[in-house]
Amino acid sequence: MKTAIVTIGDEILIGQIVDTNSAWMAHQLTLAGFEVEEIQSIGDNAQQIKDTIDNVFQRVDVVLMTGGLGPTKDDITKKTLCDYFGTTLVFDDSVLENIKNVVSSFTSLNELTRNQAYVPKDCTVIQNRVGTAPVTWFDHKGKVLVSMPGVPHEMKYIMENEILPRLKQKFEIEAYLKRVFIVKGYTESALAMHIADFEDNLPEGFGLAYLPSLGLMKLRLFVRGEQRLPELNEQVKKLKGLLGEAIVAEKDIVVEKILGERLFEKGLTLATAESCTGGNIAHMITSVAGSSNYFKGSVVSYANETKVNILQVSQEALNRFGAVSEAVAIEMARGAQRVLNVDCSIAITGIAGPDGGTDEKPVGTVWICTTYKDKYVARKYQFGKYRDSNIMRASNAGMLQLLEMVENG
Incomplete structure (x- = not known):
């Protein structure tokens, strides 16, 4: 069952806000078994809205729209949908009652808010229990268009509690089966080369998606249809055999949560001593x-005096080896472990850039020391030229380095 997502609002097109709705909706639809055919963002323009609906209905069965349902003059979606479907706005007392319940606890009901109780006559009205703009559901020649508010927390509540259950009831869909692996130690191209034969020989209907992040790779193996679960399990077994210890986790999870789960399971405590990562x-x-x-x-400990005064890094180590060095990273890690009385620590010192590099220590040079009780590991990394990516790479590398120590005991 194919779907399209359309987000409406000039504020999206001019970059005033970031459209997070589309990504969240697409993920939820995919998990529910729907195919997201396309995503579009358009402005608050009536003709553009109508043209977009005409266009996407040629390719999909369900159109989900967000935005343009507020009380102000630039919120034109509801009126435009009336024009498109050849109907008019009528006052709905049940919507007004819902609005009163929503606003009674924090504001008075003014005329603009009251006017949101006007809804298209020929549609199914779904009450918005967490906002004032009602949801409208149109059945159109065997297809469906749903218009929802663009406020993220309202849209999420409505999707989870109203729209997805109704769509599942109306349409027959195939289950979306997937397995996710978080993989370390590979770039995207290197990983693709390593598992090329596996990918080339996947059964028909299977797919493999690569989602790179800084220092980690996410692999998603997927297929549609509940009956294909045994095949999926067989392919998972093959993939795990190829990747071995490079697999950090077998679920869709961020590295900070993976590390946290391991620490909690083992009853361990953690502190960080951060220079170039600045507390990230x-x-x-x-x-x-x-x-x-x-x-x-x-x-x-961004400044050297902080390293000395709080972490008790020796001035001798700073003078002899410099702040970006193995010796200083080790003393930072041990200092954090001692000062904050923890089992484990992560210490990072480096040159994030864009300035500050030398021939001996170019931008992107980072020393990371991790401690686990009386053990420590100190490693030098050479990242890139760009500050933001260096900070994220160093952060991920530090957590992965400690995770490796904790898992190996």
Whole structure:
């Protein structure tokens, strides 16, 4: 069953906001067994909206639209859909009652908000339990168009609780089967070469998607149809045999969560000492719910005096080897372990760029030391020329390096 996603709003086209709705919706639709044929973003223009509907309905069975349903004059989607489907707006008391329930706790009901109770006459109205703009569902010549608000938390609630269940009931769909692997130690091209024979000999209907991130690869093996589960399991077995210890996880998960799960399972605590990453690892780790069970804190020792005064890095090591060195990385890691009284630490010192590099230590040079109780591992990495990517690569590398130590005991 093919679907299209259309997001409406001039603010998307001029870059004022980022369209996160499409990615989330596409992911949920795919998991539910629907094929997302295309995604479009268009402006608040009535003719463009109507032309887009005409165009996408030639290729898909379901069109899901978000945006343009607010109370202000630039929110034209509802009126435009009336024009497109040849109907008119009528006042719906049940929608007004829902609006009163939504707004009663935090604001008064003004005329613009009240006017959102006007809905197209010839459609199915779905109440928006978390917002004031109602959802409209049109059945059109065997196809469906759904118009939802563009506010992300409203759209997500409506999709999960109303739209996806209704679509599943209306259409017959094939199950979408997938297995995800997080892989370390390969670039995208190197990984593709390593598993080329496997990929070339996949059974008909199978697909393999590569999703690279900085320092990690995500592989998604997929096929449609519940009856193909035994085949999928057989291909998973082959792929695992090829990748071996390069597999960090066998599910769609970020590295900071993988590390956190291992630390929690083993009852270990963690701290970071960060120079060139500026606290990014601490931010990533604490973005995971429950991280307070194992993460104790961070010292962002950007300046050398902070390394000396807080982490107790020796001035001798700084003078002799420089801040970006194995010796300083080790002392930072041991200092964080000691000062914050933890089992494990990650210390990073390097040259993120774009300036500060030398012939001996070019931009992208990073030393990472990880500790696990009385053990430590210190490694030198050479990343690229670009600051943002160097920070992310170093962050991921630090967490992977500690994960390796924890798993190996």
